[in-house]
Amino acid sequence: MAAAAYLDKLNPEQRAAVEHGAAPLLVIAGAGSGKTNTLAHRVAHLVAQGADPSRILLLTFSRRAAQEMIRRVERIAMQAFGPKAPAVQLPWSGTFHGVGARLLREFAEVVGLDPQFTIHDREDSADLMNVVRHELGLSKTEKRFPAKGTCLAIYSRVVNAQVSLDRALGDAFPWCAGWSAELASLFSAYVEAKQRQGVLDYDDLLLYWAQMAGEPAIAEELGRRFDHVLVDEYQDTNRLQSAILVALKPDGRGVTVVGDDAQSIYSFRAATVRNILDFPKSFDPPARIVTLDRNYRSTQGILSAANAVIELSPERFTKNLWTERSDGARPRLVSVRDESDQARFVAEAVLENREAGEALKSQAVLFRTSSHSAPLELELTRRNIPFVKFGGLKFLDAAHVKDLLALLRFAQNPRDRVSGFRTLQLLPGVGPAFAAKALDAIGGAPSPLAALTGLTPPPRAAADWAALAEAASAIAADAGWPSGIAAARRWYEPHLERIHEDAEVRRLDLAQLERIAETYPSRERFLTELTLDPPNATSDESGPPMQDEDYLILSTIHSAKGQEWKSVFVLNTVDGCIPSDLGTGTSSEIEEERRLLYVAMTRAKDALSLIVPQRFYVSSQSARGDRHVYAARTRFIPTALLDRFEAVSWPPPQAESQGARTPVAPIDLQARIRAMWG
Numbered sequence: 001m002a003a004a005a006y007l008d009k010l011n012p013e014q015r016a017a018v019e020h021g022a023a024p025l026l027v028i029a030g031a032g033s034g035k036t037n038t039l040a041h042r043v044a045h046l047v048a049q050g051a052d053p054s055r056i057l058l059l060t061f062s063r064r065a066a067q068e069m070i071r072r073v074e075r076i077a078m079q080a081f082g083p084k085a086p087a088v089q090l091p092w093s094g095t096f097h098g099v100g101a102r103l104l105r106e107f108a109e110v111v112g113l114d115p116q117f118t119i120h121d122r123e124d125s126a127d128l129m130n131v132v133r134h135e136l137g138l139s140k141t142e143k144r145f146p147a148k149g150t151c152l153a154i155y156s157r158v159v160n161a162q163v164s165l166d167r168a169l170g171d172a173f174p175w176c177a178g179w180s181a182e183l184a185s186l187f188s189a190y191v192e193a194k195q196r197q198g199v200l201d202y203d204d205l206l207l208y209w210a211q212m213a214g215e216p217a218i219a220e221e222l223g224r225r226f227d228h229v230l231v232d233e234y235q236d237t238n239r240l241q242s243a244i245l246v247a248l249k250p251d252g253r254g255v256t257v258v259g260d261d262a263q264s265i266y267s268f269r270a271a272t273v274r275n276i277l278d279f280p281k282s283f284d285p286p287a288r289i290v291t292l293d294r295n296y297r298s299t300q301g302i303l304s305a306a307n308a309v310i311e312l313s314p315e316r317f318t319k320n321l322w323t324e325r326s327d328g329a330r331p332r333l334v335s336v337r338d339e340s341d342q343a344r345f346v347a348e349a350v351l352e353n354r355e356a357g358e359a360l361k362s363q364a365v366l367f368r369t370s371s372h373s374a375p376l377e378l379e380l381t382r383r384n385i386p387f388v389k390f391g392g393l394k395f396l397d398a399a400h401v402k403d404l405l406a407l408l409r410f411a412q413n414p415r416d417r418v419s420g421f422r423t424l425q426l427l428p429g430v431g432p433a434f435a436a437k438a439l440d441a442i443g444g445a446p447s448p449l450a451a452l453t454g455l456t457p458p459p460r461a462a463a464d465w466a467a468l469a470e471a472a473s474a475i476a477a478d479a480g481w482p483s484g485i486a487a488a489r490r491w492y493e494p495h496l497e498r499i500h501e502d503a504e505v506r507r508l509d510l511a512q513l514e515r516i517a518e519t520y521p522s523r524e525r526f527l528t529e530l531t532l533d534p535p536n537a538t539s540d541e542s543g544p545p546m547q548d549e550d551y552l553i554l555s556t557i558h559s560a561k562g563q564e565w566k567s568v569f570v571l572n573t574v575d576g577c578i579p580s581d582l583g584t585g586t587s588s589e590i591e592e593e594r595r596l597l598y599v600a601m602t603r604a605k606d607a608l609s610l611i612v613p614q615r616f617y618v619s620s621q622s623a624r625g626d627r628h629v630y631a632a633r634t635r636f637i638p639t640a641l642l643d644r645f646e647a648v649s650w651p652p653p654q655a656e657s658q659g660a661r662t663p664v665a666p667i668d669l670q671a672r673i674r675a676m677w678g
């Protein structure tokens, strides 16, 4: 092999990180400095030097990010090996949750789990929490007891932050502190219910993995399995995730983590920036630290504005980024009248960019909360501008898609009550009381599927019941996936028509689900990955755009992490949105919102527009109900920073006067039309 020419483009610091040996390594650096790129080069370099790709564990923030990383590694490997490059399979790449699910499935019997366990998404988990709440009588006797979603969030924080219940309540849910005793018994019952039913929730995937990795006998085997463990976006991991990492590699050998403390934006999910700051000293000798300070992504104007925003933070970040991209204008601060104008402005600007040769795909619109894009989605649809939305998707939330997935889960694990409850009640004549009784019988039976077949349903449901039992058995047999999903669709078809008036449109979603299913090797992988990391499809008639089509990206800022586009638009850059007024407004929350704006701004390569509607709509999520409010530019861009931006007002004044009508004398059209009929 020739000298490592594929490393030539890297700067000396990046190269040092790529060629670093086996001792633990931390790359901590600002946005766009090439952290992810360096990680991809390091993986390719390890493989080029003979490392076994199946012994590399690569943990990313989302499955999409993992796939993107694999593509990058393949491209670099091509340069390293030339045209005869072997395909680089990285079977152990994915999110902590996804990898955890696979390892737990593999070790299920060793650690006393049902190998057929199903995974509950957040909504299923909240449903189960609710059932348990009712069973304990907490929702009846205690009128003001926290709602199911709050209970789940508290539980989740205890697990992920690895703190006591009282500490979690004090830190994040002070208004629930009085319920400590009730919550403790609720959570204990919730855990028992999950175990009885053979279900794991998201948090369990990390919790059981951490526990498993802490068992000396298994720890050794797990640690030996991976020669290298690499983690991107380490600033957004939680205590449980760092515990897993240390349990896998207690001496840190082969461990590389990269991240940016100024981009830590997931503390509401118990992520802690302490992980990345404390990483070096978690090992003895401590990890090597590499910092990168050249930004390759953005123009100077964008970078200076973003730097200026983050510099106002009372926290101290260690980076001082520079770029050679001195071309390009300052970012725009665009003042519009309201959200409708905001939508029109974005649609027109996007089209103008496309006219100028910039594909829709290289442009993105970012927003704080999923619902903020609603007016824009309407405007884009009206103008036939195709788009895909990331973060807060609708496809998998649609009732018919959930119905079909519930049947698949129920067939895999008939003890999963949330899935079973949903499935059984699709049958006409089966209500909650009978469904609960049936699930008791099924859950307690040695062969749950046989019990399902053997039950006597209410007379009206007899035929449907038999069809369900047959479909469930066919799916459970799993002969030649994806035939299972076809069986599920056939079974669901008559119910779809009965339940939904718009069955025609919904059928397209189900066809699309089947197409997605066909890309997975097994039912189990399909269900796991769909639950953990749903595809980003919007439920419209045409389904998600195909690979080679051009479409605009809409994304929450949280989901835009790690990505970049030529042009970026940020909606509602106003106080109340960024920072959001839904939080409690503590200073640590406000600082996280500042970092969020920094993340949004640093996604842009060539052009950045922050949009400031003078009025915006506050939905009923806010305690004060639906209303319009007058908005003020975000406090993160105080007057002192205005010179970093180009101020734009839209629509421009002359365009407005063109649109205005010149007064004319009133005409009675109605009378004229009546006259046409005599």
Ligand code: ATP
Binding pocket: 009, 010, 011, 014, 029, 030, 031, 032, 033, 034, 035, 036, 037, 038, 260, 263, 295, 296, 297, 561, 562, 563, 564, 602
């Ligand atoms: P973020 O903090 O947003 O995750 P990052 O630090 O991971 O950013 P990358 O996404 O890896 O940064 O890189 C940003 C951009 O800079 C990419 O387009 C990448 O290809 C480019 N880049 C990185 N390093 C170099 C280099 N040495 N030469 C040229 N381009 C580079």
Ligand code: MG
Binding pocket: 035, 036, 037, 562
């Ligand atoms: Mg990155």
